[in-house]
Amino acid sequence: MEIKLFRKIAGAAACAALFFTAGAQAQSLQLSIEIPRLNVAEYHKPYVAVWLEDESRKATQVAVWYDLEMRNNEGEKWLKDLRQWWRRGGRGLDVPVDGITSATYGPGEHALEVAIAESDLAKLAPGKYRLRIEAAREVGGRELVEIPLTWPLEKSSLPLSAAGKEELGTIKVALLP
């Protein structure tokens, strides 16, 4: 269901782009992150982090999915397993952070929308960035997927996509509207 909904929205956005030049500030960054279904004896939903990194490796946080439900914040103990994210700002973040942290998600395609004007993305200087998506799973593996992009995003270049091999499926980047 989520997949279909996402496709419709993305399609509409692509059409809209042909006719309107929407102000960048009113736009939303839309990401679709696929968590693959894995045939393993013990499955835990992965921790996932999404951030943008400029050429000097300065990170702008986009999203972190981790176990918020455990007693005594014990879910935070495993945040360092998102080891690149941990290094690129995670370790300096006082979680939970409004608009960035959320609970984990199971297998499927998950849409993530970030209103650019209301987030740190509004402060990004134009230039080259890498969108990095890292997933780490308890008693499982860890994977990092990268999508190089130019900010602000140009609609003609969208959607961007990349795919992981183990812990992440297809990642798509679009703009709304």
Next chain:
Amino acid sequence: MNKNVFKTTLLAGLMAAGIAMQAEAHRAWILPSSTVLSGDDPYVTFDAAVSNTIFFPDHVALGADRVSAFAPSGKKIELENSAKGKYRSTFDVQLKEEGTYRIGVASAGLRAFWKDDEGKRQMWPGRGQQADDSEFDTAVPKNAKDLRVTQSSHRIETFVTLGAPSDSVLKPQGVGLELVPVTHPNDLYAGESASFKLLIDGEPANQAEITFVPGGSRYRDKQEEIKLTADAAGLFSVTWPSAGQYFMEADFEDGKAKAPATIRRGSYSATFEVLPL
């Protein structure tokens, strides 16, 4: 065969030379269960041993009673659940503050070696013993044959970090051979290069000799040592060939000793964890 002969000779020579040198025949280390941590008040458990094979306890335990742990605020913190086994000690440290912790052993003092009237080798302090420098005058005969007096220092340490790394526990104390990280010791990644500085009594340890050995040496034929020399500023850098735990040792010797010593000697060793990119 040749190698074995060499080792036996070397070992015999080192043993004869006494404790200071014996430290070089075996490697003393403190190994943390993890170095990069998140969450509330996590624990790190440590092994401490003196061994031939890197990170495999095979010789003697390094007593936890000699180990001190310092929190990011500089406060000395208690070791918990200390136990001394045949081959290694274990202890736990709880990280209640965010930042970088230093866990280690440090000692410095005079050592003397000489031959008595019967031509037998003598040393002070005795093997495995500690002594205060103030006892030097009464314990060491000043006109003994072949008297050598060294000012020696030893330091064995490791670092762990909760949350963002901090620098307060990394400040040098100005005593003996010390490591001053340029690259943070809990921010090390395979394929990247890391820089460090060695100081002797607070001054650059020019020409100090450094060796890195990757852990797991039992499962390979070669030590795969990385040998480096500190420059005039005491600086050196290493590019980590792969992720894993690394043992580092450094030695320094010169003649700028405080009287009555004529030789100044410093040894430093540390354990680092390098993470995959």
